[in-house]
Amino acid sequence: xxxxxxxxxxxSILNWLTPVGVLLLLIALWxxxxxxxxxxxxxxxxxxxxxxxxLEAGWQMRDELLRATSLTAGAAIAGLSMSITIxxxxxxxFSQSAIVRRAxxxxxxxxxxxxxxxxxxxIILTLGRGFQSIALVSCIISLFPIITNTTxxxxxxDPNLVDLFRLNQATRFQMLVKLRVPSxxxxxxSGIRIASGSAIVGAIVGEFFLSAGxxxxxxxxxxxxxxxxxxxxxxxxxxxxxxGTAVFAIITVLGEWLLNRWFGMxxxxxxx
Amino acid sequence: xVRSTESTHNADAAFSxxxxxxxxxxxxxxxxxxxxxSIPKGQFVTIVGPSGCGKSTILRLVAGLQSPTSGAVKRGxxxxxQVGFVFQHPTLLPWxxxxxxxxxxxxxxxxxxxxxxxxDTRKSLYQLLEQVGLSSEDSRKRPAQxxxxxxxxxxxxxxxxxxxxxxxxxxxxxxxxxxxxxRLQEDIRRLHDSRNLTTVLVTHNLQEAIFLxxxxxxxxxxxxxxxxxxxxAWSGPRDASFRNGDRYVEYVRQLSASLFES
Numbered sequence: 001x002x003x004x005x006x007x008x009x010x011x012s013i014l015n016w017l018t019p020v021g022v023l024l025l026l027i028a029l030w031x032x033x034x035x036x037x038x039x040x041x042x043x044x045x046x047x048x049x050x051x052x053x054x055l056e057a058g059w060q061m062r063d064e065l066l067r068a069t070s071l072t073a074g075a076a077i078a079g080l081s082m083s084i085t086i087x088x089x090x091x092x093x094f095s096q097s098a099i100v101r102r103a104x105x106x107x108x109x110x111x112x113x114x115x116x117x118x119x120x121x122x123i124i125l126t127l128g129r130g131f132q133s134i135a136l137v138s139c140i141i142s143l144f145p146i147i148t149n150t151t152x153x154x155x156x157x158d159p160n161l162v163d164l165f166r167l168n169q170a171t172r173f174q175m176l177v178k179l180r181v182p183s184x185x186x187x188x189x190s191g192i193r194i195a196s197g198s199a200i201v202g203a204i205v206g207e208f209f210l211s212a213g214x215x216x217x218x219x220x221x222x223x224x225x226x227x228x229x230x231x232x233x234x235x236x237x238x239x240x241x242x243x244g245t246a247v248f249a250i251i252t253v254l255g256e257w258l259l260n261r262w263f264g265m266x267x268x269x270x271x272x
Numbered sequence: 273x274v275r276s277t278e279s280t281h282n283a284d285a286a287f288s289x290x291x292x293x294x295x296x297x298x299x300x301x302x303x304x305x306x307x308x309x310s311i312p313k314g315q316f317v318t319i320v321g322p323s324g325c326g327k328s329t330i331l332r333l334v335a336g337l338q339s340p341t342s343g344a345v346k347r348g349x350x351x352x353x354q355v356g357f358v359f360q361h362p363t364l365l366p367w368x369x370x371x372x373x374x375x376x377x378x379x380x381x382x383x384x385x386x387x388x389x390x391x392d393t394r395k396s397l398y399q400l401l402e403q404v405g406l407s408s409e410d411s412r413k414r415p416a417q418x419x420x421x422x423x424x425x426x427x428x429x430x431x432x433x434x435x436x437x438x439x440x441x442x443x444x445x446x447x448x449x450x451x452x453x454x455r456l457q458e459d460i461r462r463l464h465d466s467r468n469l470t471t472v473l474v475t476h477n478l479q480e481a482i483f484l485x486x487x488x489x490x491x492x493x494x495x496x497x498x499x500x501x502x503x504x505a506w507s508g509p510r511d512a513s514f515r516n517g518d519r520y521v522e523y524v525r526q527l528s529a530s531l532f533e534s
Protein backbone atom coordinates (compact mmCIF):
# COMPACT_ATOMS: atom_id res chain seq x y z
CA UNK A 1 0.00 0.00 0.00
CA UNK A 2 2.83 2.37 0.81
CA UNK A 3 4.27 1.99 -2.70
CA UNK A 4 1.32 3.73 -4.28
CA UNK A 5 1.74 6.82 -2.12
CA UNK A 6 5.47 7.24 -2.39
CA UNK A 7 5.49 10.43 -4.42
CA UNK A 8 5.33 13.59 -2.30
CA UNK A 9 2.22 15.00 -3.96
CA UNK A 10 0.00 12.02 -3.21
CA UNK A 11 1.48 11.84 0.27
CA SER A 12 0.54 15.47 0.97
CA ILE A 13 -3.01 14.84 -0.28
CA LEU A 14 -3.11 11.84 2.03
CA ASN A 15 -1.89 14.05 4.88
CA TRP A 16 -4.90 16.29 4.34
CA LEU A 17 -7.43 13.55 3.68
CA THR A 18 -6.73 11.47 6.77
CA PRO A 19 -7.68 14.11 9.38
CA VAL A 20 -10.67 15.19 7.26
CA GLY A 21 -11.83 11.57 7.20
CA VAL A 22 -11.47 11.37 10.98
CA LEU A 23 -13.52 14.56 11.32
CA LEU A 24 -16.33 13.18 9.14
CA LEU A 25 -16.28 9.98 11.16
CA LEU A 26 -16.53 11.91 14.43
CA ILE A 27 -19.46 13.97 13.09
CA ALA A 28 -21.26 10.76 12.05
CA LEU A 29 -20.59 9.28 15.49
CA TRP A 30 -21.87 12.46 17.16
CA UNK A 31 -25.07 12.38 15.07
CA UNK A 32 -25.75 8.71 15.87
CA UNK A 33 -25.10 9.10 19.61
CA UNK A 34 -27.50 12.08 19.71
CA UNK A 35 -30.13 10.14 17.75
CA UNK A 36 -29.79 7.28 20.22
CA UNK A 37 -30.04 9.55 23.26
CA UNK A 38 -32.99 11.54 21.96
CA UNK A 39 -35.05 8.83 20.27
CA UNK A 40 -34.33 5.80 22.48
CA UNK A 41 -33.59 7.36 25.84
CA UNK A 42 -35.85 10.40 25.51
CA UNK A 43 -33.26 13.18 26.13
CA UNK A 44 -34.36 16.75 25.34
CA UNK A 45 -33.16 17.59 21.81
CA UNK A 46 -32.69 21.27 22.74
CA UNK A 47 -30.01 20.35 25.29
CA UNK A 48 -28.33 17.71 23.12
CA UNK A 49 -28.11 19.10 19.59
CA UNK A 50 -26.66 16.95 16.82
CA UNK A 51 -24.38 18.25 14.04
CA UNK A 52 -27.33 18.92 11.73
CA UNK A 53 -29.10 21.05 14.35
CA UNK A 54 -25.86 22.93 15.07
CA LEU A 55 -25.36 23.58 11.35
CA GLU A 56 -28.92 24.89 11.07
CA ALA A 57 -28.51 27.12 14.11
CA GLY A 58 -25.22 28.44 12.77
CA TRP A 59 -26.80 29.26 9.41
CA GLN A 60 -29.68 31.06 11.13
CA MET A 61 -27.31 33.27 13.12
CA ARG A 62 -24.73 33.71 10.33
CA ASP A 63 -24.72 37.52 10.42
CA GLU A 64 -24.23 37.54 14.16
CA LEU A 65 -21.44 34.94 13.85
CA LEU A 66 -19.70 36.87 11.11
CA ARG A 67 -19.73 40.07 13.13
CA ALA A 68 -18.51 38.28 16.25
CA THR A 69 -15.77 36.47 14.33
CA SER A 70 -14.43 39.67 12.76
CA LEU A 71 -14.49 41.38 16.15
CA THR A 72 -12.60 38.55 17.85
CA ALA A 73 -10.20 38.11 14.93
CA GLY A 74 -9.52 41.87 15.00
CA ALA A 75 -8.68 41.81 18.70
CA ALA A 76 -6.54 38.67 18.25
CA ILE A 77 -4.64 40.19 15.31
CA ALA A 78 -4.04 43.39 17.27
CA GLY A 79 -2.87 41.32 20.26
CA LEU A 80 -0.65 39.12 18.09
CA SER A 81 0.88 42.15 16.37
CA MET A 82 1.71 43.61 19.77
CA SER A 83 3.22 40.37 21.01
CA ILE A 84 5.29 39.99 17.82
CA THR A 85 6.66 43.52 18.28
CA ILE A 86 7.26 43.26 22.02
CA UNK A 87 8.40 39.62 21.76
CA UNK A 88 11.04 40.18 19.07
CA UNK A 89 12.38 43.28 20.84
CA UNK A 90 12.59 41.35 24.11
CA UNK A 91 14.27 38.39 22.41
CA UNK A 92 16.68 40.84 20.81
CA UNK A 93 17.62 42.24 24.23
CA PHE A 94 17.90 38.70 25.66
CA SER A 95 20.23 37.66 22.85
CA GLN A 96 22.56 40.60 23.39
CA SER A 97 23.15 40.20 27.11
CA ALA A 98 23.30 37.12 29.28
CA ILE A 99 22.71 39.31 32.35
CA VAL A 100 19.49 40.77 30.94
CA ARG A 101 18.43 37.26 29.96
CA ARG A 102 19.06 35.79 33.39
CA ALA A 103 17.43 38.72 35.16
CA UNK A 104 14.27 38.91 33.08
CA UNK A 105 13.57 35.41 31.75
CA UNK A 106 11.72 34.28 34.92
CA UNK A 107 9.32 37.17 34.42
CA UNK A 108 8.70 36.12 30.84
CA UNK A 109 7.66 32.74 32.26
CA UNK A 110 5.17 34.57 34.51
CA UNK A 111 3.30 35.67 31.38
CA UNK A 112 2.66 32.02 30.73
CA UNK A 113 1.34 31.30 34.22
CA UNK A 114 -0.61 34.41 35.17
CA UNK A 115 -4.37 33.65 35.24
CA UNK A 116 -6.27 36.14 33.10
CA UNK A 117 -9.14 36.17 35.58
CA UNK A 118 -6.73 37.39 38.25
CA UNK A 119 -5.49 40.36 36.28
CA UNK A 120 -8.87 41.20 34.72
CA UNK A 121 -9.76 43.68 37.52
CA UNK A 122 -6.42 45.46 37.09
CA ILE A 123 -6.98 45.76 33.35
CA ILE A 124 -10.51 47.04 33.85
CA LEU A 125 -9.24 49.69 36.29
CA THR A 126 -6.42 50.84 34.03
CA LEU A 127 -7.68 50.41 30.47
CA GLY A 128 -11.39 49.96 31.04
CA ARG A 129 -13.51 47.45 29.16
CA GLY A 130 -13.42 47.06 25.39
CA PHE A 131 -11.25 46.28 22.38
CA GLN A 132 -7.94 47.61 23.78
CA SER A 133 -8.22 45.49 26.94
CA ILE A 134 -9.19 42.36 25.01
CA ALA A 135 -6.25 42.87 22.65
CA LEU A 136 -3.98 43.28 25.68
CA VAL A 137 -5.07 39.91 27.14
CA SER A 138 -4.51 38.34 23.72
CA CYS A 139 -1.03 39.89 23.65
CA ILE A 140 -0.11 38.72 27.18
CA ILE A 141 -1.17 35.16 26.43
CA SER A 142 0.63 34.94 23.06
CA LEU A 143 3.85 36.70 24.04
CA PHE A 144 5.79 33.83 25.63
CA PRO A 145 6.24 31.51 22.62
CA ILE A 146 7.51 34.41 20.55
CA ILE A 147 10.05 35.47 23.17
CA THR A 148 11.40 31.94 23.75
CA ASN A 149 11.43 30.86 20.11
CA THR A 150 13.09 34.01 18.83
CA THR A 151 15.64 34.06 21.65
CA UNK A 152 16.53 30.46 20.85
CA UNK A 153 16.82 31.33 17.16
CA UNK A 154 19.09 34.30 17.83
CA UNK A 155 21.37 32.33 20.13
CA UNK A 156 21.40 28.85 18.65
CA UNK A 157 23.67 29.44 15.67
CA ASP A 158 25.78 26.80 13.92
CA PRO A 159 29.15 27.20 15.73
CA ASN A 160 30.98 26.77 12.42
CA LEU A 161 29.16 29.81 11.04
CA VAL A 162 30.15 31.79 14.12
CA ASP A 163 33.75 30.71 13.50
CA LEU A 164 33.47 31.75 9.86
CA PHE A 165 32.36 35.22 10.91
CA ARG A 166 35.04 35.49 13.58
CA LEU A 167 37.67 34.34 11.10
CA ASN A 168 36.74 37.28 8.90
CA GLN A 169 36.82 39.78 11.79
CA ALA A 170 33.07 40.35 11.70
CA THR A 171 31.95 43.12 14.01
CA ARG A 172 29.28 42.44 16.61
CA PHE A 173 26.79 44.35 14.47
CA GLN A 174 27.64 42.37 11.32
CA MET A 175 27.30 39.15 13.28
CA LEU A 176 23.83 40.24 14.38
CA VAL A 177 22.53 41.55 11.06
CA LYS A 178 24.15 39.13 8.66
CA LEU A 179 24.00 35.97 10.79
CA ARG A 180 21.81 35.97 13.90
CA VAL A 181 18.75 37.78 12.58
CA PRO A 182 18.34 35.77 9.35
CA SER A 183 19.15 32.51 11.17
CA UNK A 184 16.39 33.21 13.68
CA UNK A 185 13.61 33.74 11.11
CA UNK A 186 12.36 30.12 11.03
CA UNK A 187 12.21 30.23 14.84
CA UNK A 188 10.33 33.53 14.82
CA UNK A 189 7.78 32.23 12.31
CA SER A 190 7.39 28.99 14.23
CA GLY A 191 6.85 31.10 17.36
CA ILE A 192 4.21 33.25 15.64
CA ARG A 193 2.47 30.08 14.50
CA ILE A 194 2.19 28.77 18.06
CA ALA A 195 1.29 32.24 19.36
CA SER A 196 -1.53 32.67 16.81
CA GLY A 197 -3.64 29.98 18.48
CA SER A 198 -2.96 31.49 21.91
CA ALA A 199 -3.84 34.97 20.62
CA ILE A 200 -7.31 33.79 19.62
CA VAL A 201 -7.84 31.94 22.90
CA GLY A 202 -6.67 35.11 24.65
CA ALA A 203 -9.14 37.29 22.75
CA ILE A 204 -12.06 34.94 23.50
CA VAL A 205 -11.15 34.67 27.21
CA GLY A 206 -10.66 38.45 27.29
CA GLU A 207 -14.15 38.92 25.91
CA PHE A 208 -15.51 36.83 28.79
CA PHE A 209 -14.36 39.43 31.31
CA LEU A 210 -13.61 42.62 29.45
CA SER A 211 -16.23 42.99 26.74
CA ALA A 212 -17.94 46.39 26.54
CA GLY A 213 -21.29 45.62 24.98
CA UNK A 214 -19.95 44.52 21.59
CA UNK A 215 -20.38 40.80 21.03
CA UNK A 216 -17.24 38.95 20.02
CA UNK A 217 -17.16 35.14 20.02
CA UNK A 218 -16.40 35.07 23.76
CA UNK A 219 -19.39 37.22 24.68
CA UNK A 220 -21.53 35.17 22.31
CA UNK A 221 -20.52 31.94 24.06
CA UNK A 222 -21.45 33.50 27.42
CA UNK A 223 -24.81 34.75 26.09
CA UNK A 224 -25.79 31.45 24.48
CA UNK A 225 -24.84 29.52 27.60
CA UNK A 226 -26.83 31.91 29.82
CA UNK A 227 -29.93 31.38 27.66
CA UNK A 228 -29.29 27.62 27.42
CA UNK A 229 -29.38 27.79 23.61
CA UNK A 230 -27.16 24.77 23.10
CA UNK A 231 -27.33 24.47 19.32
CA UNK A 232 -26.24 28.08 18.91
CA UNK A 233 -23.58 27.68 21.62
CA UNK A 234 -22.11 24.72 19.74
CA UNK A 235 -22.20 26.71 16.50
CA UNK A 236 -20.13 29.49 18.12
CA UNK A 237 -17.65 26.93 19.47
CA UNK A 238 -17.27 25.40 16.02
CA UNK A 239 -16.67 28.82 14.47
CA UNK A 240 -14.17 29.77 17.20
CA UNK A 241 -12.25 26.52 16.63
CA UNK A 242 -12.30 27.02 12.87
CA UNK A 243 -10.99 30.55 13.28
CA GLY A 244 -7.99 29.26 15.27
CA THR A 245 -7.32 26.51 12.76
CA ALA A 246 -7.61 28.89 9.81
CA VAL A 247 -5.19 31.42 11.31
CA PHE A 248 -2.73 28.62 12.14
CA ALA A 249 -2.97 27.30 8.57
CA ILE A 250 -2.59 30.73 6.96
CA ILE A 251 0.50 31.53 9.04
CA THR A 252 2.02 28.11 8.28
CA VAL A 253 1.53 28.43 4.53
CA LEU A 254 2.54 32.11 4.39
CA GLY A 255 5.54 31.56 6.67
CA GLU A 256 6.75 28.51 4.77
CA TRP A 257 6.42 30.39 1.48
CA LEU A 258 8.24 33.44 2.79
CA LEU A 259 11.08 31.36 4.25
CA ASN A 260 11.43 29.29 1.13
CA ARG A 261 11.12 32.04 -1.43
CA TRP A 262 13.25 34.69 0.23
CA PHE A 263 15.52 32.84 2.60
CA GLY A 264 16.00 29.35 1.18
CA MET A 265 15.02 27.88 4.55
CA UNK A 266 12.19 25.76 5.90
CA UNK A 267 10.20 25.44 9.11
CA UNK A 268 11.19 21.78 9.27
CA UNK A 269 14.70 22.74 10.33
CA UNK A 270 13.50 24.36 13.55
CA UNK A 271 14.71 22.41 16.55
CA UNK A 272 12.32 22.68 19.42
CA UNK B 273 62.49 8.69 5.96
CA VAL B 274 60.47 8.98 9.13
CA ARG B 275 61.74 11.85 11.26
CA SER B 276 60.37 13.50 14.31
CA THR B 277 62.39 16.66 14.79
CA GLU B 278 60.94 20.09 14.13
CA SER B 279 62.79 23.36 13.81
CA THR B 280 61.57 26.52 15.51
CA HIS B 281 60.30 29.52 13.58
CA ASN B 282 62.52 30.79 10.82
CA ALA B 283 62.17 33.15 7.89
CA ASP B 284 61.00 30.41 5.50
CA ALA B 285 58.16 29.30 7.73
CA ALA B 286 54.59 30.29 6.87
CA PHE B 287 53.77 29.75 10.52
CA SER B 288 55.09 27.95 13.53
CA UNK B 289 53.95 26.80 16.92
CA UNK B 290 56.49 27.42 19.65
CA UNK B 291 56.20 25.38 22.88
CA UNK B 292 52.43 25.56 22.68
CA UNK B 293 50.38 24.36 25.60
CA UNK B 294 46.66 24.04 25.10
CA UNK B 295 44.40 23.06 27.93
CA UNK B 296 40.62 23.26 28.20
CA UNK B 297 39.78 23.57 31.88
CA UNK B 298 42.54 23.48 34.50
CA UNK B 299 41.85 19.90 35.66
CA UNK B 300 41.90 18.25 32.27
CA UNK B 301 44.88 16.65 30.56
CA UNK B 302 46.20 19.26 28.12
CA UNK B 303 45.75 18.65 24.39
CA UNK B 304 49.37 19.74 23.89
CA UNK B 305 51.92 20.36 26.60
CA UNK B 306 54.92 21.51 24.64
CA UNK B 307 54.18 21.35 20.93
CA UNK B 308 56.69 22.85 18.55
CA UNK B 309 55.99 22.72 14.86
CA SER B 310 57.00 24.73 11.84
CA ILE B 311 55.36 24.72 8.42
CA PRO B 312 57.57 26.00 5.57
CA LYS B 313 56.13 28.43 3.02
CA GLY B 314 54.64 26.87 -0.06
CA GLN B 315 54.39 23.35 1.35
CA PHE B 316 51.31 21.17 1.41
CA VAL B 317 51.38 19.58 4.85
CA THR B 318 48.88 17.07 6.15
CA ILE B 319 48.38 16.24 9.80
CA VAL B 320 47.12 12.73 10.53
CA GLY B 321 46.44 11.03 13.81
CA PRO B 322 43.73 9.37 15.88
CA SER B 323 40.46 11.15 16.67
CA GLY B 324 40.68 13.72 19.44
CA CYS B 325 44.45 14.10 19.29
CA GLY B 326 44.20 17.82 18.58
CA LYS B 327 44.66 17.93 14.81
CA SER B 328 41.86 20.44 14.34
CA THR B 329 43.05 22.42 17.36
CA ILE B 330 46.27 23.19 15.47
CA LEU B 331 44.23 24.66 12.61
CA ARG B 332 42.11 26.71 15.00
CA LEU B 333 45.26 28.05 16.70
CA VAL B 334 46.77 29.05 13.37
CA ALA B 335 43.50 30.68 12.25
CA GLY B 336 43.33 32.65 15.50
CA LEU B 337 40.00 31.06 16.44
CA GLN B 338 41.51 30.17 19.79
CA SER B 339 44.58 31.19 21.77
CA PRO B 340 47.12 28.85 23.30
CA THR B 341 47.19 28.46 27.09
CA SER B 342 50.89 29.23 26.88
CA GLY B 343 53.53 29.35 24.18
CA ALA B 344 53.23 31.21 20.91
CA VAL B 345 51.72 30.82 17.48
CA LYS B 346 53.84 32.79 15.07
CA ARG B 347 52.89 33.66 11.59
CA GLY B 348 55.13 35.26 9.00
CA UNK B 349 54.01 38.62 7.60
CA UNK B 350 50.53 37.21 7.24
CA UNK B 351 47.40 39.06 8.35
CA UNK B 352 44.23 37.30 9.44
CA UNK B 353 42.65 38.06 6.09
CA GLN B 354 45.28 35.98 4.42
CA VAL B 355 44.22 32.78 6.11
CA GLY B 356 41.53 30.74 4.36
CA PHE B 357 39.65 28.09 6.30
CA VAL B 358 37.55 25.24 4.93
CA PHE B 359 35.36 23.53 7.51
CA GLN B 360 34.32 19.90 7.61
CA HIS B 361 30.83 20.95 6.48
CA PRO B 362 30.20 23.52 3.74
CA THR B 363 29.04 26.09 6.36
CA LEU B 364 27.11 28.24 3.91
CA LEU B 365 24.37 30.77 4.64
CA PRO B 366 21.17 29.17 3.30
CA TRP B 367 19.51 32.51 2.52
CA UNK B 368 22.34 33.67 0.29
CA UNK B 369 23.03 32.68 -3.31
CA UNK B 370 26.37 31.12 -4.20
CA UNK B 371 27.71 34.50 -5.30
CA UNK B 372 26.50 36.22 -2.13
CA UNK B 373 28.05 33.47 -0.02
CA UNK B 374 31.29 33.89 -1.93
CA UNK B 375 31.21 37.64 -1.26
CA UNK B 376 30.64 37.29 2.48
CA UNK B 377 34.29 37.42 3.64
CA UNK B 378 34.73 40.63 1.62
CA UNK B 379 31.77 42.25 3.38
CA UNK B 380 32.93 41.48 6.90
CA UNK B 381 35.39 43.35 9.07
CA UNK B 382 36.01 47.05 9.23
CA UNK B 383 36.12 49.18 6.08
CA UNK B 384 39.88 49.61 5.79
CA UNK B 385 40.38 45.88 5.65
CA UNK B 386 38.16 45.63 2.61
CA UNK B 387 40.69 47.55 0.56
CA UNK B 388 43.15 44.75 1.09
CA UNK B 389 40.85 42.27 -0.62
CA UNK B 390 41.36 42.39 -4.35
CA UNK B 391 38.91 39.88 -5.80
CA ASP B 392 35.62 41.67 -5.35
CA THR B 393 34.70 42.44 -8.93
CA ARG B 394 32.07 40.16 -10.34
CA LYS B 395 34.39 38.96 -13.10
CA SER B 396 37.06 37.81 -10.68
CA LEU B 397 34.42 36.12 -8.54
CA TYR B 398 33.25 34.15 -11.57
CA GLN B 399 36.84 33.25 -12.39
CA LEU B 400 37.27 31.94 -8.89
CA LEU B 401 34.08 29.88 -9.18
CA GLU B 402 35.41 28.40 -12.42
CA GLN B 403 38.70 27.52 -10.75
CA VAL B 404 36.88 25.39 -8.18
CA GLY B 405 34.70 23.79 -10.86
CA LEU B 406 31.50 25.85 -10.59
CA SER B 407 29.87 27.74 -13.45
CA SER B 408 28.61 31.33 -13.49
CA GLU B 409 25.06 29.92 -13.73
CA ASP B 410 25.65 28.23 -10.38
CA SER B 411 26.32 31.65 -8.85
CA ARG B 412 22.60 32.41 -8.59
CA LYS B 413 21.73 29.13 -6.84
CA ARG B 414 21.04 28.86 -3.14
CA PRO B 415 22.85 26.13 -1.17
CA ALA B 416 19.65 24.05 -0.99
CA GLN B 417 19.67 23.89 -4.80
CA UNK B 418 23.25 22.63 -4.89
CA UNK B 419 24.66 19.13 -4.40
CA UNK B 420 26.96 18.35 -1.48
CA UNK B 421 29.96 18.42 -3.80
CA UNK B 422 29.02 21.82 -5.24
CA UNK B 423 28.53 23.20 -1.74
CA UNK B 424 31.99 21.99 -0.77
CA UNK B 425 33.47 23.60 -3.89
CA UNK B 426 31.74 26.87 -3.04
CA UNK B 427 33.08 26.64 0.49
CA UNK B 428 36.58 26.21 -0.96
CA UNK B 429 36.12 29.20 -3.26
CA UNK B 430 34.97 31.30 -0.30
CA UNK B 431 38.16 30.40 1.59
CA UNK B 432 40.16 31.65 -1.39
CA UNK B 433 38.24 34.86 -2.08
CA UNK B 434 40.42 36.97 0.20
CA UNK B 435 43.48 35.62 -1.69
CA UNK B 436 45.02 33.99 1.38
CA UNK B 437 48.59 32.82 1.67
CA UNK B 438 47.67 30.04 4.06
CA UNK B 439 44.84 27.60 3.38
CA UNK B 440 43.59 25.46 6.27
CA UNK B 441 41.46 22.42 5.47
CA UNK B 442 39.67 20.67 8.34
CA UNK B 443 38.65 17.27 6.96
CA UNK B 444 36.82 18.85 4.02
CA UNK B 445 36.28 15.53 2.23
CA UNK B 446 34.78 13.62 5.13
CA UNK B 447 31.20 13.94 3.91
CA UNK B 448 31.62 13.37 0.16
CA UNK B 449 31.63 10.15 -1.84
CA UNK B 450 34.86 8.50 -3.06
CA UNK B 451 34.64 9.57 -6.69
CA UNK B 452 34.00 13.20 -5.82
CA UNK B 453 36.68 13.07 -3.15
CA UNK B 454 39.33 12.08 -5.69
CA ARG B 455 38.34 14.88 -8.05
CA LEU B 456 38.28 17.44 -5.25
CA GLN B 457 41.71 16.27 -4.11
CA GLU B 458 43.16 16.85 -7.57
CA ASP B 459 41.51 20.28 -7.76
CA ILE B 460 42.81 21.32 -4.36
CA ARG B 461 46.38 20.29 -5.12
CA ARG B 462 46.17 22.17 -8.43
CA LEU B 463 44.93 25.31 -6.63
CA HIS B 464 47.69 24.94 -4.05
CA ASP B 465 50.33 24.88 -6.79
CA SER B 466 48.88 27.62 -9.00
CA ARG B 467 48.26 30.05 -6.12
CA ASN B 468 51.52 29.43 -4.25
CA LEU B 469 49.60 28.53 -1.13
CA THR B 470 50.84 27.08 2.09
CA THR B 471 48.23 24.44 2.80
CA VAL B 472 47.58 22.47 5.95
CA LEU B 473 45.10 19.60 5.77
CA VAL B 474 43.72 17.60 8.65
CA THR B 475 42.42 14.14 7.80
CA HIS B 476 41.92 10.56 8.98
CA ASN B 477 42.58 9.23 5.52
CA LEU B 478 46.17 8.09 4.90
CA GLN B 479 45.80 7.69 1.14
CA GLU B 480 44.45 11.21 0.92
CA ALA B 481 47.32 12.50 3.02
CA ILE B 482 49.91 10.91 0.77
CA PHE B 483 48.24 11.85 -2.48
CA LEU B 484 48.06 15.54 -1.59
CA UNK B 485 51.04 16.36 0.57
CA UNK B 486 54.68 17.30 0.41
CA UNK B 487 54.91 16.22 4.02
CA UNK B 488 52.73 14.21 6.37
CA UNK B 489 52.94 14.80 10.11
CA UNK B 490 51.76 12.14 12.55
CA UNK B 491 50.28 13.51 15.74
CA UNK B 492 49.35 11.25 18.63
CA UNK B 493 49.13 10.77 22.38
CA UNK B 494 47.57 12.91 25.06
CA UNK B 495 49.11 15.41 25.51
CA UNK B 496 49.77 15.06 21.80
CA UNK B 497 53.15 15.35 20.17
CA UNK B 498 54.57 14.85 16.71
CA UNK B 499 55.46 11.18 16.57
CA UNK B 500 56.35 10.92 12.92
CA UNK B 501 56.97 12.91 9.78
CA UNK B 502 57.07 11.58 6.26
CA UNK B 503 58.47 13.47 3.27
CA UNK B 504 56.60 12.74 0.02
CA ALA B 505 59.20 13.26 -2.67
CA TRP B 506 57.15 13.27 -5.85
CA SER B 507 57.90 15.99 -8.32
CA GLY B 508 55.49 14.82 -11.02
CA PRO B 509 51.82 15.78 -11.27
CA ARG B 510 49.45 14.58 -8.57
CA ASP B 511 47.11 12.46 -10.67
CA ALA B 512 46.24 8.84 -11.42
CA SER B 513 49.83 8.04 -12.41
CA PHE B 514 50.94 8.86 -8.86
CA ARG B 515 47.95 7.23 -7.21
CA ASN B 516 48.49 3.95 -9.09
CA GLY B 517 52.28 3.81 -8.82
CA ASP B 518 54.53 1.66 -6.62
CA ARG B 519 55.95 4.70 -4.79
CA TYR B 520 52.47 5.58 -3.57
CA VAL B 521 51.91 2.10 -2.16
CA GLU B 522 55.28 2.26 -0.44
CA TYR B 523 54.40 5.63 1.15
CA VAL B 524 51.09 4.28 2.43
CA ARG B 525 52.94 1.32 3.97
CA GLN B 526 55.50 3.58 5.67
CA LEU B 527 52.85 5.93 6.99
CA SER B 528 50.67 3.17 8.41
CA ALA B 529 53.76 1.70 10.06
CA SER B 530 54.61 5.01 11.74
CA LEU B 531 51.00 5.41 12.90
CA PHE B 532 51.00 1.99 14.51
CA GLU B 533 54.35 2.65 16.20
CA SER B 534 52.91 5.68 17.93
